[in-house]
Amino acid sequence: MTLAELLARPFGTIPEMVSFAASQRPEHPALILNDKSLSYAELDTLIARVAASLQRDGYVPGDKIAACAGTSFEYVALFLGALRAGAVMTPLPPTATPLNLDGMLANSGAKILFQDRACATTWPTDSLVENGLHRIWIDEQQGTDSWGEWLSGDKQPRPVDTQPHWAFNLIYSSGTTGTPKGIVQPCSMRWSHVQRAATNGYGPDSVTLASTPLYSNTTLVALLPTLALGGTGVLMSKFDARRYLELAQKHRVTHTMLVPVQYQRILDDPEFDRFDLSAFQAKFSTSAPFGAALKAEVLKRWPGRLTEIYGMTEGGGRCELEAHNYPHKLHTIGRPASGHDIRLIDEAGQEVPQGQTGEIVGSSSAMMEGYYGMPEKTREVEWFDPSGKRFIRTGDIARYDEDGFLILADRKKDMVISGGFNIYPSDLEAEIDQHPEVRESAVVGVPSRQWGETPVAYVVLKPDATIDRTDLLAWVNARLGKTQRLADLVLTDTLPRSEIGKVLKRELRERYGAHAK
Structure with missing residues (x-):
């Protein structure tokens, strides 16, 4: 069977696609990290050993396998080995707080x-291990509970007949208090990503540079299809603009997925123009708003196609802007992708007329099953049209222009996207309000050249408070995860509110913008 025939099937799995690539070109590099490479034959063998080890330990299809670690060959093999065994990979972000990771x-x-x-x-x-958690040190080859000791010598796991509706992975939304929502992505959703990647030019000769963490969906939507199609994935342990450029030139990179702030940092490198980036065929951006001026600069200075992808980890509707084909539409997020039904609804859940503003809802073959163990939260983000068709609500407000391109107007949920990571102001406010000298607070996202957006807090202190701004900022940031920390904190006498008492966050953003000038 050929690669084209495999892709034409209604459903397939990524581990079996890696095995096919290994049978065709066993010595072709599958992964490159820190000047070391792993061939397809080696990756396929490692995947099989992981699956066999999980089966040996009694794990069966549907069981959850968690990981909290940096980028490595072992991490990728674990992800794919868990899938081969039918288990559900659960990547946890090391940047989250211990409380959230526990949750x-x-x-x-x-x-x-x-x-x-x-x-x-x-x-x-250690306390979790004492209470029954089985912990494996993924970065160690020898010793008790090390990866090397855990791996089975058996290279032939029992076959598993993976079904499209089975959970592929469980990815958690960000948050800083309580338990973030676990997004269940089915195997059918990931297979659709592979098929879509083939239409976007990914293939056996592709070289994809992945510079975001392996727990991020942004990384997975580019790296996993690359491996499924027999290409090479170049990994970065940590993003650095100069290092990115060096790797892109050295490995003749053809594809990449970046968040907008990474594009900005790379273009800001004073040596950018001396690097040979002529091998680039396609560049993609997702996870955060992509400014029109930045898109224009990328088109001008960086070879290859540029496509902005608007969507959610939860799936549903996706928009694509082929910026290289529509340079006059850089202020938009493009048009609905093929097979994606995107509509706009009002507060009452009714579709709005053409040209009017409404909340984006989307439906496609790439949709989450729901939030794990949170049926109420799942229902909150679902919308059904009169025929009963299921859509996912985005919380983003937009309108269609006369050519069918979508223009984002505002965020319904006031979510802050910093460096490609979602930050929910209510979580940060809950932490700030725990300080005994704080009366109330409001967190907003403000523009940041370094991060795209960054959170800033406005705080009203109690009348007898003695804490100053610097000490309060330090106190709050010590309680937050690395990606959620406040860039600034402003003490104010009152918070602006509407007639019904809602804090006017747009006014706070404008106030901070005027203050920063």
Whole structure:
């Protein structure tokens, strides 16, 4: 069977596609990291050993496998090996707070955690191990509970007949208090990503540079299809603009997925123009608003196609802007992708007429099953049209222009996207309000050249408060995860409110913008 015939099937799995690539070109590099490479034959063998090890330990299809670690060959093999065994990979962000990581792990129900020593310095899990958690040190080859000792010598796991509706992975939305929502993505959703990648030029000769963490959906939507189609994935342990350029030139990179702030940092490198980026065929951007001026600069200075992808980890509707084909539409997020039904609804849940503003809802073959263990939260983001067709609500407000391109107007949920990561102001406000000298607070996102957006807090202190701005900012940031920390904190006498008492966050953003000038 050929690659084209495999892709034409209604459903397939990524591990079997990797095995096919290994049978065709066993010595072709599948992964490159820190000047080391892993061939397809080696990756396929490692995937099989992971699956066999999980089966040996009694894990069956549907069981959750958690990981909290940095980028490595082992992490990729674990992800794909879990899938081959029918298990559900649960990647946890090392940047989250220990409280949130405890909550994510508990919510997932995972009984095994693959962790590295660096993550353990900020999230100690010894007490969890004492209470029954099976912990494997993914970055160690020898010793008790090490990856090397855990891996089975058996290279032939029992076959598993993976079904389209089975959970592929459980990815958690960000948050800083309580338990973030676990997004269940089915295997059919990931297969649609592979098929879509083939139409976007990914293939056996592709070289994809992945510079975001492996727990991020932004990374997975580019890296996993690359491996499924027999290409090469170049990994970065940590993003650095100069290092990115060096790797792109050295490996003749053809494809990449970046968040907008990364494009900005790369273009800002004073040596950008001396690097040979002529091998680039396609560049993609997602996860955060992509300014028209920045898109224009990328088109002008960086070879290859540029496509902005608007969508959610939850799936549903996706828009694509082929910026290279529509340079006069850079202020938009493009048009609905093929097979994606995107509509706009009002507060009452009714579709709005053409040209009017409404909340974006979308439906497609790429949709989450729901939030794991949170049926009420799942229902909150679902919308059904009169025929009963299921859509996912985005919380974003937009309108269609006369050519069918979507223009974002505002965020209904006031979510802040910083460096490609979602930050929910209500979570940060809950932390600030726990300080005994704080009366109330409001967090807004403000523009940042470094991060795209960054959170800023406006705080009203109690009348007898003695704490100053600097000390309060330090107190709050010490309680937040690395990606959620406040860039600034402003003390104010009152917060602006509407007639019904709602804090006017748009006014706060404007006030901060005027203050920063």
